[in-house]
Amino acid sequence: MLEIRDEGAVRVLTLAREKALNAFNGALFDALVEGLLQAQADDNVAVVVITGKGRAFTAGADLTEMGQKTAPPKHGFAGAVDLLINYQKPVIAAVNGIAIGVGGTICGLVDIVYVAESARMRCPFTALGINPEAGSSLTFPQMMGPQRAAWFLYAADTLSARDCVEQGMALEVLDDEGFIDAVLTRAAKLAAQAPAALRETKELLWAPRREALRAAVAAENVALTRTIGSAENREAIAAFMEKRTPDFASLRQQG
Amino acid sequence: MLEIRDEGAVRVLTLAREKALNAFNGALFDALVEGLLQAQADDNVAVVVITGKGRAFTAGADLTEMGQKTAPPKHGFAGAVDLLINYQKPVIAAVNGIAIGVGGTICGLVDIVYVAESARMRCPFTALGINPEAGSSLTFPQMMGPQRAAWFLYAADTLSARDCVEQGMALEVLDDEGFIDAVLTRAAKLAAQAPAALRETKELLWAPRREALRAAVAAENVALTRTIGSAENREAIAAFMEKRTPDFASLRQQG
Amino acid sequence: MLEIRDEGAVRVLTLAREKALNAFNGALFDALVEGLLQAQADDNVAVVVITGKGRAFTAGADLTEMGQKTAPPKHGFAGAVDLLINYQKPVIAAVNGIAIGVGGTICGLVDIVYVAESARMRCPFTALGINPEAGSSLTFPQMMGPQRAAWFLYAADTLSARDCVEQGMALEVLDDEGFIDAVLTRAAKLAAQAPAALRETKELLWAPRREALRAAVAAENVALTRTIGSAENREAIAAFMEKRTPDFASLRQQG
Numbered sequence: 001m002l003e004i005r006d007e008g009a010v011r012v013l014t015l016a017r018e019k020a021l022n023a024f025n026g027a028l029f030d031a032l033v034e035g036l037l038q039a040q041a042d043d044n045v046a047v048v049v050i051t052g053k054g055r056a057f058t059a060g061a062d063l064t065e066m067g068q069k070t071a072p073p074k075h076g077f078a079g080a081v082d083l084l085i086n087y088q089k090p091v092i093a094a095v096n097g098i099a100i101g102v103g104g105t106i107c108g109l110v111d112i113v114y115v116a117e118s119a120r121m122r123c124p125f126t127a128l129g130i131n132p133e134a135g136s137s138l139t140f141p142q143m144m145g146p147q148r149a150a151w152f153l154y155a156a157d158t159l160s161a162r163d164c165v166e167q168g169m170a171l172e173v174l175d176d177e178g179f180i181d182a183v184l185t186r187a188a189k190l191a192a193q194a195p196a197a198l199r200e201t202k203e204l205l206w207a208p209r210r211e212a213l214r215a216a217v218a219a220e221n222v223a224l225t226r227t228i229g230s231a232e233n234r235e236a237i238a239a240f241m242e243k244r245t246p247d248f249a250s251l252r253q254q255g
Numbered sequence: 256m257l258e259i260r261d262e263g264a265v266r267v268l269t270l271a272r273e274k275a276l277n278a279f280n281g282a283l284f285d286a287l288v289e290g291l292l293q294a295q296a297d298d299n300v301a302v303v304v305i306t307g308k309g310r311a312f313t314a315g316a317d318l319t320e321m322g323q324k325t326a327p328p329k330h331g332f333a334g335a336v337d338l339l340i341n342y343q344k345p346v347i348a349a350v351n352g353i354a355i356g357v358g359g360t361i362c363g364l365v366d367i368v369y370v371a372e373s374a375r376m377r378c379p380f381t382a383l384g385i386n387p388e389a390g391s392s393l394t395f396p397q398m399m400g401p402q403r404a405a406w407f408l409y410a411a412d413t414l415s416a417r418d419c420v421e422q423g424m425a426l427e428v429l430d431d432e433g434f435i436d437a438v439l440t441r442a443a444k445l446a447a448q449a450p451a452a453l454r455e456t457k458e459l460l461w462a463p464r465r466e467a468l469r470a471a472v473a474a475e476n477v478a479l480t481r482t483i484g485s486a487e488n489r490e491a492i493a494a495f496m497e498k499r500t501p502d503f504a505s506l507r508q509q510g
Numbered sequence: 511m512l513e514i515r516d517e518g519a520v521r522v523l524t525l526a527r528e529k530a531l532n533a534f535n536g537a538l539f540d541a542l543v544e545g546l547l548q549a550q551a552d553d554n555v556a557v558v559v560i561t562g563k564g565r566a567f568t569a570g571a572d573l574t575e576m577g578q579k580t581a582p583p584k585h586g587f588a589g590a591v592d593l594l595i596n597y598q599k600p601v602i603a604a605v606n607g608i609a610i611g612v613g614g615t616i617c618g619l620v621d622i623v624y625v626a627e628s629a630r631m632r633c634p635f636t637a638l639g640i641n642p643e644a645g646s647s648l649t650f651p652q653m654m655g656p657q658r659a660a661w662f663l664y665a666a667d668t669l670s671a672r673d674c675v676e677q678g679m680a681l682e683v684l685d686d687e688g689f690i691d692a693v694l695t696r697a698a699k700l701a702a703q704a705p706a707a708l709r710e711t712k713e714l715l716w717a718p719r720r721e722a723l724r725a726a727v728a729a730e731n732v733a734l735t736r737t738i739g740s741a742e743n744r745e746a747i748a749a750f751m752e753k754r755t756p757d758f759a760s761l762r763q764q765g
Contacts, residue, residue, distance in 0.1 A: 392714035
């Protein structure tokens, strides 16, 4: 589910639910959190890379497991968001393919994002009748500027790899061929610096943003209690199942 | 004075004082506020577009009506700024031509700005001996970055349409020919999303910025009580009337 | 040590310790602070330009004077940072050559930065086992965006003049030939505007950032009490003296 390996002082965490395009269920969130905690506690790890196995980075939340009677996860989505906001070592996202929903919003919770040439990113909250999560309502404007973030989130638009870099969502586009090796070369450059100094620098960069980021996550979660299961959300899901365009206009007439 | 029409779920508000290059007097601010309030209350409206009639977006505050004995406006400039800061639906500015003063600063109070190829923008506060308004002292650095905002405001410089996009003031340059139709195509993409989700997303994007934005407007207004009518401001206006370069240096010697 | 001259209403302060590549010792910080205070108090000065004499802007803190028994400076580094955060007139940094450490971080404390074609910038805090200073942990993300700032500070990377502009660290690259004249032409455009209006505009641009900037400087200083003289910092300095790569990994094993 989560593959773990080291390249020198770089810990690589690979989302590995290939058949589900690495979609996150509660168990994968838990595995990621445990992997991150281990990396944080390990003095031999200076930098963490998160990537996906196969053709996708992650397809986002696993909708097929929604509503199933499963034990609640130990950490889950909320635990992963909280840990990344407070994380003590540099984290790199290596976005190797499609990145949907949390595959996009996680980019605002790490330090640096690299995108493979074939990567595509989409956060289709408004198309699903719900709202942004994982602090993206704050981190996207900080990374992309307010107008590009507004367009990306309002229009539920898709970004190419080049769009991601031009709009501040990622630092660099790298070839698909040899993508993870190119990311690891860059991670190694960070890992060669003094590790305690790296941690002090990370803390200084994140401390000024942390309070507002927590407030944004809290506000997003309150909004999600209104939007998840709303008439719009139900219509979006029904339309998806029935392979038709959602009819939000009719809801508006009734509203 | 303000033309109002709908294209699907997009409400278009057109500033229409063509002889005055759509300059704002109190009555036009009031009409804009009333138009925005109606659009906000109308369930059939998902997105609002503000544009200008004819060759100009707006020439800014109408100086020719200054000092005239007219009844104070109901909402005025302050009411328009306050409403935009608190507005509940996505707003697009379609900057179709010259945008002076509030024609520039309003861009920081909407979600997305499109500029026509021939548009030109200028906020000549320092040239007039006054200071930024409408929260632009905060929104311009957020959109443009601190150095570009400092140059734009300090130097009273003019931005071309391409400058606006390259510097973060606008999202896209569109051809003059068919400009408003191209904007409406983009607005329709937003309006096709779930409307309550759009409103939740807008609120999440603006809530973290609102307190600081109100404080910036308040500080700007305090500064304006010092700068409007100051020796520098009077010299700038006299020089403009006499078609000469203002002589701020002499004031400095006296100061 | 600090050369002072006026070009119209522009005060030019030139760091002039050419043999030391204009590295800052306590005396140079004091001279800069005194020069800035005089410029602030002088009604004939509208804009201040800081530049370096010869081939360097500044090589950063003068390590050769560290540990020497000298009288503590009157203002020093902390006084210079504090004054720039509170400064009342537009300040331009004209980065004419290499800019190391404070040569980079000072760019976050001025209004506008111009870089000569041959300029190179580096803030090698993590390479030295220490951490960012002068508010750069806050100003660099604001100027460069969070990911580029993270890479620049984590990797201790070197920016070319073009990198500086593309990444938001500077406004424009100018030819080496005639560099300072080109900067002065731009400074003169600011100095031609109404001087009190310029000061009001500067205050409005800086007031919203000042509290967070002071907090960032304070947090950086606390971190420096941990990192300066740390095992990593001592290893970095020893490696530099012995012209070898620092061995941070061994420290990690012991840690």
